[in-house]
Amino acid sequence: MNDTWGLLSSGFNDAAVNMAMDEALLNWHSEGQIPPVLRFYGWSKPTLSVGHFQRVERAIDMEGVRRHGCEFVRRQTGGSAVLHDDELTYSVVVSEKKDYIPTSIREAYFELSKGIMAGFRNLGINAEYSIPKERFRDRTAVCFERPSDYEMLVEGKKISGHAQTRKKGVLLQHGSIPLTMNKQLLFDLFQFPDEETRAAKREAFSAKAITIHEALGKNVTYEDAEEAFRKGFETGLGLTFVPIELSDEQWEEVHELADAKYRSDDWNLHFRKKVPANGKE
Template sequence: MGETWNILRTGSHDAHINMALDEALLNWHSEGHIPPTLRFYGWRKPSLSVGHFQKVEKSIHFPGLEKHGCQYVRRLTGGSAVLHDDELTYSIVVSENHPKIPHSIREAYYVLSQGILEGYKNLGIQAEYFIPKQKSKRTAVCFERPAFYELVVDGKKISGNAQTRKKGVLLQHGSIPIRIDIDMLFDLFIFPNERMRDVNKRAFRQKAATIQQLTGKTFTYDEVEQAFYHGFQSTLDVQFKPFELTESQWDEVYQLAEKHYKETIPSFV
């Protein structure tokens, strides 16, 4: 266990700060200012993050965001929309050329997600990797359908993850729900009518599951964080050194958040 990575615990922040900080970590690692870094964080308010290329005009119900006081942000990574609420979120930045990281996006995800698999085991949840038999159609809601090597229990998706590579660095981040407010979630998407909203809401209960549902227990954020910290530590086989941002680094994050991530409801609404 000769290599040392950073472990950064930033607690709960606004959506635009969370996404800016993930991008800042990518930049700092690219510039050689920090080693590979694992970050755990939460969300100050319920927040909807949408994929970098996701078209929201015909899928996101913005009055629903206002109704529930949800924040809205566009991620640096791709994929579908994710409601972040009662969950643990993680991010990892590591060089694309790191010996532990395969060149294939899919295989790199498999390597990094082993820590997630082990974290679930630490909570008493026996998850497995999803390997689709055929290509499935993308949906607007992230947790409606698992992708290659995402984790499932009895066919139900239990975490959502996304990845990008920029400046020679791989950034992967993901959502590990402790509990999901399904009524809130389905208020955030457009459906032809209320009957279809209810049909999709009922179907969703058979497609996704949370830590609370799978264990019948109420875990705190800190307990879940510790389970996944040990999961990543055992699978990555590295030492973790606590990392805290300096005042100037926080200033850089705030500037990036204002410039790239502080989005208001789009003008077409």
């Protein structure tokens, strides 16, 4: 790509702030206030995020979410539900006008995935691309049960997930890279017809998904993972990064958007669009 992007390490925040920040970055980039940005972040509490168009009442056990003290949020991007817990999360915000951003979503996934692939290699993990040869007829509510195009596999098991949206001429992609995964918790957050089905699904999941800890047989810290994937984006995509920090005014805008939209049941549970107080929807 041979371009210069901003690098934002925003640390650990709650679900509403994390999603509001991704949306704010998209808005600011569309307005020319900031360059393209690679952001790394974590979650202050275990959080279940659902895809933009996912029907909560059909798949999610909200009583289980409350019982386990998890946060809950709806993403701007599509796809299935993701449990964010002990993981490194990344987001990319970049103009569609860049000549290295393909118009095809699948091709854009492939281009950006080169940074993720290089990051895994920096950790000593030999990942390979998932390239489904056919579309699955049955859908799953659980993100890591099935790989999408150009996600990463290790030993045939999914090790990362990503999702993308395009608004205001800007591509937003974010992805989940689990360091470890609480599979007991994960399957307590979804609806099943009975406990036998829940147990069977949980048991089968281990054959479909893998974490960094499982792939390496050792723990990797959040900080080490962030460094590995930062270098991965540098070498895999040919990028130069300039660290950026948010101003007090930008943080205020993020928190206003978090309160107006991403803490709202209208958005999170029912997907009824609600214009935030800052008017940027």
